[in-house]
Amino acid sequence: MPIIKVNNRDVHIQELNTEAPETILLVHGMFCNLSIYYFRIAPILARNFHVVMYDLKSHGMSEKITSGYDLDSMTDDMIHLLERLNISSVYLGGYSFGGLICLKMAARFPHMVKKLVLIDAPNPNDDKTRLMMDAYSRESLESYFNGPGQKKRGKRLLDRKHRLYEYIFQETTIKKDVLQEREFFSAGEIRRIEHDTLLLYGAHSPCIGAGENLKEKIRSSALFALNGDHDLPLQEPETIGNMMDMFFRTQPAQA
Protein backbone atom coordinates (compact mmCIF):
# COMPACT_ATOMS: atom_id res chain seq x y z
CA MET A 1 0.00 0.00 0.00
CA PRO A 2 1.49 3.32 -1.01
CA ILE A 3 2.55 5.33 2.00
CA ILE A 4 4.68 8.19 0.68
CA LYS A 5 6.69 10.86 2.41
CA VAL A 6 5.24 14.31 1.84
CA ASN A 7 6.93 17.19 3.58
CA ASN A 8 8.56 14.62 5.86
CA ARG A 9 5.24 13.06 6.91
CA ASP A 10 3.68 9.70 6.01
CA VAL A 11 0.72 10.09 3.68
CA HIS A 12 -1.39 7.19 2.42
CA ILE A 13 -2.39 7.60 -1.22
CA GLN A 14 -4.13 5.45 -3.79
CA GLU A 15 -3.95 6.01 -7.54
CA LEU A 16 -5.94 4.59 -10.43
CA ASN A 17 -5.25 4.82 -14.17
CA THR A 18 -1.87 6.51 -13.82
CA GLU A 19 -1.48 6.61 -17.63
CA ALA A 20 -4.29 9.12 -18.17
CA PRO A 21 -3.12 12.64 -19.06
CA GLU A 22 -5.40 14.53 -16.66
CA THR A 23 -5.74 14.07 -12.92
CA ILE A 24 -8.65 14.17 -10.51
CA LEU A 25 -7.72 14.65 -6.85
CA LEU A 26 -10.32 13.47 -4.33
CA VAL A 27 -10.46 14.72 -0.73
CA HIS A 28 -12.45 12.93 1.97
CA GLY A 29 -14.19 14.43 5.00
CA MET A 30 -13.49 14.59 8.72
CA PHE A 31 -13.37 11.21 10.58
CA CYS A 32 -13.55 9.49 7.24
CA ASN A 33 -10.84 8.22 4.87
CA LEU A 34 -10.15 7.66 1.18
CA SER A 35 -12.31 4.52 1.13
CA ILE A 36 -15.33 6.82 0.70
CA TYR A 37 -14.17 7.07 -2.95
CA TYR A 38 -12.06 3.96 -3.42
CA PHE A 39 -14.74 1.32 -3.90
CA ARG A 40 -17.43 3.00 -6.02
CA ILE A 41 -16.71 6.57 -7.16
CA ALA A 42 -13.02 6.40 -8.08
CA PRO A 43 -13.40 3.40 -10.45
CA ILE A 44 -16.01 5.35 -12.46
CA LEU A 45 -13.72 8.40 -12.70
CA ALA A 46 -10.72 6.23 -13.57
CA ARG A 47 -12.30 5.25 -16.90
CA ASN A 48 -11.16 8.62 -18.26
CA PHE A 49 -8.84 10.16 -15.67
CA HIS A 50 -5.84 9.55 -13.50
CA VAL A 51 -7.41 9.47 -10.02
CA VAL A 52 -5.50 10.30 -6.84
CA MET A 53 -7.02 9.79 -3.39
CA TYR A 54 -5.23 10.52 -0.13
CA ASP A 55 -5.89 10.21 3.58
CA LEU A 56 -5.82 13.55 5.37
CA LYS A 57 -3.46 13.82 8.35
CA SER A 58 -4.49 11.64 11.32
CA HIS A 59 -7.08 9.89 9.13
CA GLY A 60 -7.05 6.46 7.50
CA MET A 61 -3.47 5.27 7.21
CA SER A 62 -1.78 8.67 7.17
CA GLU A 63 0.45 9.85 10.00
CA LYS A 64 -1.10 11.32 13.13
CA ILE A 65 -0.37 15.03 13.43
CA THR A 66 -1.48 17.18 16.36
CA SER A 67 -1.94 20.54 14.65
CA GLY A 68 -2.71 22.34 11.39
CA TYR A 69 -6.38 21.59 10.67
CA ASP A 70 -7.25 25.11 9.52
CA LEU A 71 -7.95 25.44 5.81
CA ASP A 72 -4.66 27.21 5.04
CA SER A 73 -2.67 24.36 6.55
CA MET A 74 -4.85 21.70 4.89
CA THR A 75 -4.35 23.35 1.48
CA ASP A 76 -0.62 23.65 2.16
CA ASP A 77 -0.67 19.87 2.68
CA MET A 78 -2.41 19.46 -0.66
CA ILE A 79 0.16 21.66 -2.42
CA HIS A 80 3.00 19.58 -0.95
CA LEU A 81 1.28 16.39 -2.12
CA LEU A 82 0.84 17.69 -5.68
CA GLU A 83 4.46 18.84 -5.78
CA ARG A 84 5.58 15.44 -4.54
CA LEU A 85 3.53 13.75 -7.28
CA ASN A 86 4.74 16.23 -9.87
CA ILE A 87 1.23 17.35 -10.78
CA SER A 88 0.75 21.00 -11.73
CA SER A 89 -3.06 21.23 -11.88
CA VAL A 90 -6.03 19.00 -11.12
CA TYR A 91 -9.76 18.54 -11.29
CA LEU A 92 -10.71 18.69 -7.66
CA GLY A 93 -13.46 16.91 -5.75
CA GLY A 94 -14.10 17.07 -2.02
CA TYR A 95 -16.68 15.69 0.38
CA SER A 96 -17.84 17.46 3.55
CA PHE A 97 -14.78 19.01 5.28
CA GLY A 98 -12.79 17.87 2.23
CA GLY A 99 -15.08 20.08 0.14
CA LEU A 100 -14.06 23.08 2.25
CA ILE A 101 -10.40 22.24 1.66
CA CYS A 102 -11.06 22.13 -2.10
CA LEU A 103 -12.91 25.43 -1.96
CA LYS A 104 -9.99 27.02 -0.13
CA MET A 105 -7.62 25.53 -2.68
CA ALA A 106 -9.58 27.13 -5.55
CA ALA A 107 -9.49 30.47 -3.72
CA ARG A 108 -5.79 30.38 -2.82
CA PHE A 109 -4.30 28.61 -5.83
CA PRO A 110 -6.76 29.11 -8.70
CA HIS A 111 -4.18 28.21 -11.36
CA MET A 112 -3.81 24.71 -9.90
CA VAL A 113 -7.53 23.87 -10.05
CA LYS A 114 -9.28 23.16 -13.35
CA LYS A 115 -12.80 22.53 -12.08
CA LEU A 116 -14.37 21.98 -8.71
CA VAL A 117 -16.89 19.50 -7.29
CA LEU A 118 -18.15 19.95 -3.74
CA ILE A 119 -20.15 17.15 -2.16
CA ASP A 120 -22.24 18.19 0.83
CA ALA A 121 -19.63 20.66 2.10
CA PRO A 122 -20.98 22.30 5.29
CA ASN A 123 -20.93 25.93 6.27
CA PRO A 124 -18.26 26.12 9.02
CA ASN A 125 -20.46 28.67 10.76
CA ASP A 126 -23.11 26.00 11.27
CA ASP A 127 -23.64 25.34 14.98
CA LYS A 128 -24.79 21.76 14.39
CA THR A 129 -21.31 20.66 13.30
CA ARG A 130 -19.64 22.24 16.30
CA LEU A 131 -22.21 20.95 18.77
CA MET A 132 -21.65 17.47 17.41
CA MET A 133 -17.94 17.82 18.19
CA ASP A 134 -18.60 19.06 21.71
CA ALA A 135 -21.15 16.40 22.49
CA TYR A 136 -18.89 13.56 21.46
CA SER A 137 -18.53 10.64 23.85
CA ARG A 138 -18.11 6.91 23.52
CA GLU A 139 -21.78 6.48 24.42
CA SER A 140 -22.94 8.79 21.68
CA LEU A 141 -20.64 7.06 19.21
CA GLU A 142 -22.05 3.69 20.21
CA SER A 143 -25.59 4.93 19.90
CA TYR A 144 -24.78 6.53 16.55
CA PHE A 145 -23.43 3.30 15.15
CA ASN A 146 -25.87 0.92 16.80
CA GLY A 147 -28.97 3.08 16.88
CA PRO A 148 -32.09 2.52 14.80
CA GLY A 149 -31.27 1.57 11.25
CA GLN A 150 -27.59 1.08 12.00
CA LYS A 151 -25.91 -2.27 11.77
CA LYS A 152 -24.47 -3.64 15.01
CA ARG A 153 -20.73 -3.13 15.13
CA GLY A 154 -18.23 -5.30 16.91
CA LYS A 155 -15.98 -4.30 19.76
CA ARG A 156 -12.82 -4.04 17.71
CA LEU A 157 -14.43 -1.75 15.13
CA LEU A 158 -15.94 0.44 17.81
CA ASP A 159 -12.62 0.64 19.66
CA ARG A 160 -10.84 1.70 16.49
CA LYS A 161 -13.43 4.37 15.73
CA HIS A 162 -13.37 5.51 19.35
CA ARG A 163 -9.57 5.85 19.35
CA LEU A 164 -9.73 7.91 16.15
CA TYR A 165 -12.35 10.29 17.59
CA GLU A 166 -10.53 10.50 20.91
CA TYR A 167 -7.26 11.34 19.22
CA ILE A 168 -8.67 13.88 16.80
CA PHE A 169 -10.93 15.59 19.34
CA GLN A 170 -8.75 15.50 22.41
CA GLU A 171 -5.17 15.53 21.17
CA THR A 172 -5.23 17.74 18.11
CA THR A 173 -6.07 21.39 17.53
CA ILE A 174 -8.97 20.50 15.24
CA LYS A 175 -11.78 22.08 17.28
CA LYS A 176 -9.95 25.38 17.62
CA ASP A 177 -8.82 25.30 13.99
CA VAL A 178 -12.31 24.63 12.60
CA LEU A 179 -13.76 27.34 14.84
CA GLN A 180 -11.40 29.88 13.35
CA GLU A 181 -12.93 29.17 9.89
CA ARG A 182 -16.42 30.30 10.96
CA GLU A 183 -16.47 33.26 8.56
CA PHE A 184 -15.13 31.36 5.57
CA PHE A 185 -18.39 31.50 3.59
CA SER A 186 -18.66 35.26 4.21
CA ALA A 187 -15.14 35.93 3.00
CA GLY A 188 -14.70 37.77 -0.27
CA GLU A 189 -12.43 35.01 -1.56
CA ILE A 190 -15.45 32.74 -2.19
CA ARG A 191 -17.10 35.32 -4.44
CA ARG A 192 -13.86 35.62 -6.41
CA ILE A 193 -13.82 31.93 -7.33
CA GLU A 194 -14.24 31.67 -11.09
CA HIS A 195 -13.98 27.93 -11.58
CA ASP A 196 -16.83 25.92 -13.00
CA THR A 197 -18.21 24.38 -9.82
CA LEU A 198 -20.58 21.47 -9.37
CA LEU A 199 -22.38 21.41 -6.02
CA LEU A 200 -23.80 18.00 -5.13
CA TYR A 201 -25.85 17.98 -1.94
CA GLY A 202 -28.20 15.59 -0.21
CA ALA A 203 -31.78 16.82 -0.53
CA HIS A 204 -32.32 15.72 3.10
CA SER A 205 -28.92 16.82 4.39
CA PRO A 206 -28.59 19.53 7.04
CA CYS A 207 -25.92 20.98 4.74
CA ILE A 208 -28.27 21.76 1.84
CA GLY A 209 -28.42 25.41 2.96
CA ALA A 210 -24.65 25.60 2.57
CA GLY A 211 -25.06 24.40 -1.03
CA GLU A 212 -27.62 27.12 -1.73
CA ASN A 213 -25.33 29.67 -0.11
CA LEU A 214 -22.40 28.65 -2.34
CA LYS A 215 -24.61 28.56 -5.44
CA GLU A 216 -25.44 32.21 -4.82
CA LYS A 217 -21.78 33.17 -4.24
CA ILE A 218 -19.89 31.21 -6.91
CA ARG A 219 -20.63 32.72 -10.28
CA SER A 220 -20.17 29.63 -12.45
CA SER A 221 -21.84 27.01 -10.26
CA ALA A 222 -24.71 24.55 -10.48
CA LEU A 223 -26.42 22.94 -7.51
CA PHE A 224 -28.02 19.49 -7.62
CA ALA A 225 -29.97 18.10 -4.67
CA LEU A 226 -29.64 14.33 -4.87
CA ASN A 227 -31.67 11.71 -3.06
CA GLY A 228 -29.93 11.31 0.29
CA ASP A 229 -28.55 13.07 3.34
CA HIS A 230 -25.00 13.85 4.48
CA ASP A 231 -23.96 10.25 3.72
CA LEU A 232 -24.53 10.97 0.03
CA PRO A 233 -21.29 9.35 -1.29
CA LEU A 234 -22.42 6.07 0.28
CA GLN A 235 -26.03 6.48 -0.80
CA GLU A 236 -25.56 7.66 -4.39
CA PRO A 237 -21.99 6.74 -5.42
CA GLU A 238 -22.82 5.85 -8.99
CA THR A 239 -24.78 9.05 -9.60
CA ILE A 240 -21.98 11.11 -8.06
CA GLY A 241 -19.28 9.30 -10.05
CA ASN A 242 -21.14 9.70 -13.33
CA MET A 243 -22.01 13.35 -12.74
CA MET A 244 -18.43 14.17 -11.82
CA ASP A 245 -17.09 12.32 -14.85
CA MET A 246 -19.43 14.15 -17.21
CA PHE A 247 -18.76 17.53 -15.56
CA PHE A 248 -14.98 17.12 -15.71
CA ARG A 249 -15.05 15.93 -19.32
CA THR A 250 -17.29 18.71 -20.60
CA GLN A 251 -15.45 21.64 -22.12
CA PRO A 252 -16.39 25.02 -20.68
CA ALA A 253 -18.83 26.95 -22.84
CA GLN A 254 -17.20 29.52 -25.10
CA ALA A 255 -17.84 33.11 -24.03
Next chain:
Amino acid sequence: MDTIVTAGKLNSNEIFTLLKQFITEVIGEEFVEEMDISMESSFNKDLEMDSIEIVAFSEKIKAHFGEKINFTGWLSNMDIDQLIELKLGMIVKFIEACQ
Protein backbone atom coordinates in the same frame (compact mmCIF):
# COMPACT_ATOMS: atom_id res chain seq x y z
CA MET B 1 6.99 -5.24 -0.03
CA ASP B 2 4.08 -6.70 -2.01
CA THR B 3 5.06 -8.45 -5.20
CA ILE B 4 3.13 -9.76 -8.16
CA VAL B 5 3.35 -13.54 -8.23
CA THR B 6 2.91 -15.14 -11.62
CA ALA B 7 2.88 -18.76 -10.46
CA GLY B 8 0.24 -21.21 -11.70
CA LYS B 9 -3.39 -21.47 -10.74
CA LEU B 10 -4.23 -21.73 -7.08
CA ASN B 11 -7.01 -23.97 -5.84
CA SER B 12 -9.67 -22.66 -3.48
CA ASN B 13 -7.86 -23.86 -0.34
CA GLU B 14 -4.65 -22.16 -1.41
CA ILE B 15 -6.51 -18.93 -2.20
CA PHE B 16 -8.26 -19.11 1.18
CA THR B 17 -4.92 -19.55 2.98
CA LEU B 18 -3.45 -16.62 1.05
CA LEU B 19 -6.41 -14.36 1.88
CA LYS B 20 -6.14 -15.34 5.55
CA GLN B 21 -2.49 -14.29 5.43
CA PHE B 22 -3.49 -10.90 3.93
CA ILE B 23 -6.11 -10.41 6.65
CA THR B 24 -3.51 -11.21 9.33
CA GLU B 25 -1.13 -8.67 7.80
CA VAL B 26 -3.83 -6.00 7.75
CA ILE B 27 -5.49 -6.40 11.15
CA GLY B 28 -2.67 -8.02 13.12
CA GLU B 29 -2.00 -11.50 14.44
CA GLU B 30 -3.39 -10.79 17.91
CA PHE B 31 -6.89 -10.24 16.53
CA VAL B 32 -6.75 -13.09 14.03
CA GLU B 33 -5.81 -15.55 16.79
CA GLU B 34 -9.13 -14.84 18.51
CA MET B 35 -11.14 -15.43 15.34
CA ASP B 36 -12.30 -18.55 13.62
CA ILE B 37 -11.81 -17.43 10.03
CA SER B 38 -13.79 -19.48 7.53
CA MET B 39 -15.20 -19.18 4.00
CA GLU B 40 -18.39 -17.91 5.66
CA SER B 41 -16.66 -15.06 7.52
CA SER B 42 -17.96 -11.64 6.52
CA PHE B 43 -15.59 -8.67 6.52
CA ASN B 44 -17.60 -6.35 8.65
CA LYS B 45 -19.54 -8.56 11.07
CA ASP B 46 -17.15 -11.47 11.62
CA LEU B 47 -13.71 -10.08 10.82
CA GLU B 48 -14.59 -6.58 12.05
CA MET B 49 -12.55 -4.93 9.32
CA ASP B 50 -13.33 -1.30 8.65
CA SER B 51 -13.34 0.33 5.25
CA ILE B 52 -9.71 1.46 5.22
CA GLU B 53 -8.60 -2.06 6.21
CA ILE B 54 -10.63 -3.47 3.32
CA VAL B 55 -8.79 -0.99 1.07
CA ALA B 56 -5.46 -2.35 2.38
CA PHE B 57 -6.69 -5.92 1.86
CA SER B 58 -7.80 -5.10 -1.71
CA GLU B 59 -4.41 -3.60 -2.47
CA LYS B 60 -2.72 -6.80 -1.32
CA ILE B 61 -4.88 -8.82 -3.71
CA LYS B 62 -4.07 -6.42 -6.56
CA ALA B 63 -0.36 -6.50 -5.74
CA HIS B 64 -0.30 -10.29 -5.58
CA PHE B 65 -2.38 -11.19 -8.62
CA GLY B 66 -1.76 -8.12 -10.80
CA GLU B 67 -3.89 -7.24 -13.81
CA LYS B 68 -5.55 -10.64 -14.24
CA ILE B 69 -7.77 -10.10 -11.19
CA ASN B 70 -9.83 -6.90 -11.42
CA PHE B 71 -10.73 -7.03 -7.76
CA THR B 72 -11.66 -3.36 -7.26
CA GLY B 73 -13.64 -3.44 -10.52
CA TRP B 74 -15.61 -6.37 -9.10
CA LEU B 75 -16.16 -4.59 -5.79
CA SER B 76 -17.24 -1.41 -7.57
CA ASN B 77 -20.38 -3.18 -8.78
CA MET B 78 -21.53 -3.79 -5.20
CA ASP B 79 -23.53 -1.40 -3.09
CA ILE B 80 -22.56 -0.60 0.48
CA ASP B 81 -24.76 -3.36 1.99
CA GLN B 82 -23.28 -5.96 -0.33
CA LEU B 83 -19.78 -4.81 0.61
CA ILE B 84 -20.58 -5.09 4.30
CA GLU B 85 -22.04 -8.57 3.84
CA LEU B 86 -19.19 -9.73 1.58
CA LYS B 87 -17.89 -13.14 2.66
CA LEU B 88 -14.40 -14.54 2.25
CA GLY B 89 -15.75 -17.50 0.24
CA MET B 90 -17.19 -15.15 -2.39
CA ILE B 91 -13.76 -13.62 -2.96
CA VAL B 92 -12.17 -17.07 -3.17
CA LYS B 93 -14.71 -18.03 -5.85
CA PHE B 94 -14.15 -14.79 -7.75
CA ILE B 95 -10.37 -15.20 -7.79
CA GLU B 96 -10.66 -18.85 -8.77
CA ALA B 97 -12.92 -17.94 -11.70
CA CYS B 98 -10.57 -15.18 -12.89
CA GLN B 99 -7.41 -17.27 -12.96
